[in-house]
Amino acid sequence: xxxxxxxxxxxxxxxAIDLRAANFCSEIIGVGRxxxxxxxxxxxxxxxxxxxxEEAIAxxxxxxxxxxxxxxxxxxxxxxxxxxxxxxxxxMGSTKGGIIDAIKNHPNRQQYxxxxxxxxxxxxxxxxxxxxxxxxxxxxxxxxxxSNIAAVKLVEEMYNVLGMRLKYMEAHKHDVHAAYISHISHxxxxxxxxxxxxxxxxxxxKKNLDLxxxxxxEEAILEMAxxxxxxxxxxxxxxxxxxxxxxxxxxxxxxxVMDTYIEKMYHFRNLINKNKTEExxxxxxxxxxxxxxxx
Numbered sequence: 001x002x003x004x005x006x007x008x009x010x011x012x013x014x015x016a017i018d019l020r021a022a023n024f025c026s027e028i029i030g031v032g033r034x035x036x037x038x039x040x041x042x043x044x045x046x047x048x049x050x051x052x053x054e055e056a057i058a059x060x061x062x063x064x065x066x067x068x069x070x071x072x073x074x075x076x077x078x079x080x081x082x083x084x085x086x087x088x089x090x091x092m093g094s095t096k097g098g099i100i101d102a103i104k105n106h107p108n109r110q111q112y113x114x115x116x117x118x119x120x121x122x123x124x125x126x127x128x129x130x131x132x133x134x135x136x137x138x139x140x141x142x143x144x145x146x147s148n149i150a151a152v153k154l155v156e157e158m159y160n161v162l163g164m165r166l167k168y169m170e171a172h173k174h175d176v177h178a179a180y181i182s183h184i185s186h187x188x189x190x191x192x193x194x195x196x197x198x199x200x201x202x203x204x205x206k207k208n209l210d211l212x213x214x215x216x217x218e219e220a221i222l223e224m225a226x227x228x229x230x231x232x233x234x235x236x237x238x239x240x241x242x243x244x245x246x247x248x249x250x251x252x253x254x255x256x257v258m259d260t261y262i263e264k265m266y267h268f269r270n271l272i273n274k275n276k277t278e279e280x281x282x283x284x285x286x287x288x289x290x291x292x293x294x295x
Contacts, residue, residue, distance in 0.1 A: 001024075001025045001026060001061045001062065002025060002026060002027045002028075002029060002059055002060045002061050002062075003016075003019060003024070003025040003027070003028050003029070003060060003061070003062045003063075003064060004028075004029040004030075004031060004051070004056035004057070004059065004060035004062070004063045004064070005028060005029070005030055005031065005047065005064045005066060006031045006053070006056070006063065006064070006065045006066065006067050006075060006079075007031070007032070007033070007065065007066035007067040007068075008030045008031075008032045008037060008038070008041040008046055008047060008066075008126055008129075009037065009066070009124050009125050009126060009128065009129070010120060010121060010123055010124050010125065010128040010129055010133075011066040011092050011117070011119075011120065011133075012030075012046075012064070012066035012092075012129075013041060013044070013046045013126050013128070013129025014129045014130055014131070014133035014134065015064060015066065015092075015134075015162065016028050016030070016041075016046045016047055016129070017046065017129055017130070017131045018131060018132065018133075018134065018135075018161065018162050018163075019158070019161060019162075021131065022161045024157075024158065024161045025061075025062070027048045027049075027059075028046070028047045028048050029047060029048065029049055029050075029051050029055075029056045029059060029060055030042070030046065030047030030048075030049070030050050030051070031050070031051060031052070031053055031056045032050065032126075033067070037125065037126055038050040040125070040126040040127065041126045044126055044127065044129070046126060046129055053075075053078065053079075054082070057079055057082045057083060057087075058082075060087065061086065061087060061088070062087070062088050062089075062090070062154060062155075062158065063079055063083070063087065063088070063089040063090075064089075064090055064091075064092065064158075065079070065089065065090070065091040065092065065093070066091075066092045068241065068242050068245055069093045069094060069095055069099075069245045069246050069249050070245030070248070070249070072091055072093045072099055073098070073099055073102045073103070076089065076091060076099065076102075076103055076112065077102070077103060077106070080103060080106050080108040080109070080111070080112060081108075083108055083111055085111075087111060088111055088112075088113065088150075088151040088154050088155065089111060089112050089113075090112070090113045090114070090115050090155045090158075091112075091114065091115065092115060092116065092117055093116065094116060094178060094182065094183070094246045094250075095175055095178065095246060095249040095250045096114050096116060096140075096142045096143075096171040096172075096174045096175055097171045097172040097174070097175045097250075098249050099114065099171075100114055100142065100143055100146075100171045101171075104146075109146060109147075110146065110147055110148040110151065111147070111148065111151050112147060112151070113141060113144065113147045113151050113152055113155040114141065114142040114143060114147075114171060115139055115140065115141050115142070115155060115159070116139065116140045116142070116174065116178070117134050117137065117139040117159065117162070117164055118137055118138050118139065118140065118182065119133050119134045119137040119164075120133070121133070122234055122235055122236075122237040122238045123237075124238075124239040124242065132163070134159075134162040134163055134164050135162065135163035135164075136163060136164075136165070137163075137164055137165070138164065138165050138166075138167055139159045139162075139164040139165070139166055139167070140167050140168070140169050140174050141155070141156070141166060141167070141168050141169075142168075142169055142170065142171040142174050143170060143171050144168055175250050175253045176253045176256075178250065178253070179250055179253040179254045179256070179257045180257050183246065183247065183250060183254055183257070184254070184257050184258065184261060185235060186235045186236075186238060186243055187247070187254075187258065188232075188261075189232060189233050189234065189235035189236040189238075190235070190236045190243075192232060192233055192236070193233045193236035194236075196233070267283070268280075268283065271283060
């Protein structure tokens with residue numbers, strides 16, 4: 001069996017590493033967006049060869065789309081237009097509702113399996129690819145009843161090889177859950193990082209520090225930034241080019257989550273501002289209940 005991977009960065013490259021290690025396929029064909037990424041993927045041994053989209057579709061039994069979500073619908077439609085009855089295509093995008101709605105009436109819809117492996121790091125590009133990225137993580141397969149049995153089985157086999165735990169969900173329900181457990185975390189991290197950078201910049205302007213004082217101040221900030229800060233803003237190092245389209249595609253679900261988040265933040269601020277210590281403690285103890293979910 002031959003596998004074609006469209007997009008050979010962190011997700012596509014990590015998929016290739018584990019599929020090769022498990023001898024899941026005889027050949028891995030890469031389809032990258034830039035010559036630089038293509039050359040690097042070959043150099044790193046992530047893929048056996050680089051091909052055009054047309055060549056990859058003609059040769060592969062399984063086509064895996066790991067391109068950014070703003071390009072995903074176009075790429076998926078293109079692949080579905082040209083695949084043969086024996087071929088299967090899946091995607092690894094972080095949103096599902098809009099993608100599935102866009103191709104729901106395509107004559108080859110049943111050869112497509114919508115999936116979202118919930119794994120990643122803040123890094124990007126072929127050099128970010130690592131083994132075992134997916135191992136032990138959850139993969140959501142959406143609307144599997146609209147895909148043919150053989151296609152679902154092949155995609156399930158791939159994710160089993162990657163070591164993932166499979167869950168099944170309706171696409172739009174997936175997007176709501178993704179907004180709560182993944183997308184809002186990235187937004188919080190981006191906003192916190194921007195807040196810290198803005199406040200530090202304001203402080204430098206107000207204090208009118210010279211170059212030496214700036215360097216000393218930056219060193220102090222780095223020393224103060226312990227593990228809690230680092231873990232909270234780690235996601236802010238993620239690729240804006242990847243995440244901005246995700247936020248836009250999942251706008252409706254995400255805005256609802258953000259409204260709730262902002263409401264909770266204002267409430268927390270008011271408790272601090274009005275010195276309501278007991279209520280503040282009660283709020284945080286209630287939040288501690290997350291331990292029962294995240295064991």
